[in-house]
Amino acid sequence: MKKFKKLEPVDTGSLVDKVEIKLLAFFKDNNLKPGDAIPKELEFAESLGVSRTVIREALLRLRTLGLVESKKHRGMILKQPDIINNFERILDPTLLGEDTLKQLFELRLILEMGMADFLFEHKTQKDMDELEKIVQAEEATDTGKIRFALDREIAFHGKLYQMSKNVTLQGFQNLLLPVFEYVYMKETKNHDLDSDHFTGGKFITHRMLLENLKVGTPETFRNAIRRHLEPHFDHAFKNSNK
Amino acid sequence: MKKFKKLEPVDTGSLVDKVEIKLLAFFKDNNLKPGDAIPKELEFAESLGVSRTVIREALLRLRTLGLVESKKHRGMILKQPDIINNFERILDPTLLGEDTLKQLFELRLILEMGMADFLFEHKTQKDMDELEKIVQAEEATDTGKIRFALDREIAFHGKLYQMSKNVTLQGFQNLLLPVFEYVYMKETKNHDLDSDHFTGGKFITHRMLLENLKVGTPETFRNAIRRHLEPHFDHAFKNSNK
DNA sequence: TTTTGTATTATGTCATACATATAAAATGAA
DNA sequence: TTCATTTTATATGTATGACATAATACAAAA
Structure with a gap:
């Protein structure tokens, strides 16, 4: 059997995965603390170049983990993640x-x-x-x-x-x-x-x-x-x- | 001041909340175990009478918590929740x-x-x-x-x-x-x-x-x-x- | 038999629209 | 001016429809 050069597997991760990482990096880079407000879904969507759906799913994950909280219809803030509750x-x-x-x-x-x-x-x-x-x-x-x-x-x-x-x-x-x-x-x-x-x-x-x-x-x-x-x-x- | 009968506060929880609860109940009632396949998003959407969006968000929560896993493009299965990793x-x-x-x-x-x-x-x-x-x-x-x-x-x-x-x-x-x-x-x-x-x-x-x-x-x-x-x-x- | 093509299917992503709760701004009454 | 009320702008919540894409099964071809 002939030997081929190794072929790196392509990035198969979903967009949401990448966006989630980007969001976390964003929070860290801007030194955001619990209580701080974060940009709107549409702003993220525009600056990251993906649809609002993807942003929402990524944010929803973080919400599920308790890192962000959505004040209904008003915006989202960073939260002290409640490890236990989830x-x-x-x-x-x-x-x-x-x-x-x-x-x-x-x-x-x-x-x-x-x-x-x-x-x-x-x-x-x-x-x-x-x-x-x-x-x-x-x-x-x-x-x-x-x-x-x-x-x-x-x-x-x-x-x-x-x-x-x-x-x-x-x-x-x-x-x-x-x-x-x-x-x-x-x-x-x-x-x-x-x-x-x-x-x-x-x-x-x-x-x-x-x-x-x-x-x-x-x-x-x-x-x-x-x-x-x-x-x-x-x-x-x-x-x-x- | 005239006395009125008490007025029960309307359920203000979001649809996604309710659907999440329904899904968990569904898993329990059907005695589903890790590894078992679960119905498709559209089937849930139809039987619960909400849009696929809501189903997806509720399922995404459970995925984030590690309770379900989505086999990309093939369906979803119940998973042994990996509490820690998330x-x-x-x-x-x-x-x-x-x-x-x-x-x-x-x-x-x-x-x-x-x-x-x-x-x-x-x-x-x-x-x-x-x-x-x-x-x-x-x-x-x-x-x-x-x-x-x-x-x-x-x-x-x-x-x-x-x-x-x-x-x-x-x-x-x-x-x-x-x-x-x-x-x-x-x-x-x-x-x-x-x-x-x-x-x-x-x-x-x-x-x-x-x-x-x-x-x-x-x-x-x-x-x-x-x-x-x-x-x-x-x-x-x-x-x-x- | 093995490979290749094809249809099916369920999730992933996108776009758009509208509902609705909230806070801020505008308005009006005192 | 000050306070109460109404209006308005806004961001999230929900719905709908569409298409892309990957996994699979199965048929067709070699």
Whole structure:
């Protein structure tokens, strides 16, 4: 077979792709910041030499990602992209594959293990009081019913996320919540575990975590919550080894 | 003043919004999974009673989010949404506000603190050998130059993420990397710190982390990396208190 | 059998028109 | 002049129709 010189593949990318890149470059080059207004669709169309349709599609992508916001009928401005919000629409457990679900579940474990320092740094008395209430409420109810156990889990751990004072992290927690619920229910169903497995018995309870948060350090808290999450870690590792 | 019956506010959401919701419902109701083909634009347009323009915009959103993929000129299929990839384009530190940058930086600290268990669970000999090489390479070079210090940070910590065997987490790391670089450069510039502040001196070095990974436990490793990240935590907390 | 041509089809792009919400300008009343 | 109201200009939202183009299947030709 005769050898030919290599032939570079032609640029097959769509116009919209190119325009999107040009737009992003435009924002950067002009040092535009969130809140700044951007040119009109027709102006872009003219200066880039494409139809308004293409401009609209490129801008729509950026809008979908939250980088620009359209003030209806008045123009568009640059926006602080809200990373979290967009995920929510598509992060439906029923639309996700098993592997993705598993990874997101792991991610949640990682977040809870990692936020200890921020809890201790930012906690307030008000936070602690509220957490106390949550724990008291759950101690007052009868245990054993898995569905309620899940609700209590969410209340307690959700409060922790909130106490981190990092709204991006909180957004994440909301995002991962359906995934958590989904996997949680599957865990408890598949393996016929009683809820004690998660909230009581030999494991660290919410009460113990709360006390640790009062008198402990980030280090002691990490060790405590690690043991509290033990069954979930077990679950994550078990599946990873099959 | 005469009292009127309440007048429900009219639905002011755009057509595209509604269509997007309808499309998502369609996918769920028909139990469509990644890989399945979906109807054509014109079919949607007809059955939903709107123009092809609206259908296209709604579908474009879902494409931007990675939920559907368009096989050029052949149709569209459902896709496993690649959550991470899309955000790389817009997560440009120069386009983000200070507060978002700060939160993303914190998020990175949280991730590194939280992944210890997964490192120990999934590490392989090959991983450890590669990490050894990375550390040796950085020990062989002259220290002091901040830019190189940053490269070494990225190499070492990037490898850690990779060792977690969680690709979503790795995607996150890639996502957050520009933010990290940006904040890192600002930290070192603003406070005139020498790179020893980050890599040597009284702090935990990469070498020490590696040794810990060999003979330690998740618990000891967490404490070690916590001290390794000390200056970054300081930075995060300092800003949060002003 | 292999190659080449052709029809079909769905998305990509363009052009144009009109609807409509908003803000700014113009107008009118006090 | 000042305030309230109306008008107007404008940019996005939506609709329609057209054609280009790439992927595919299938027929025709070698």
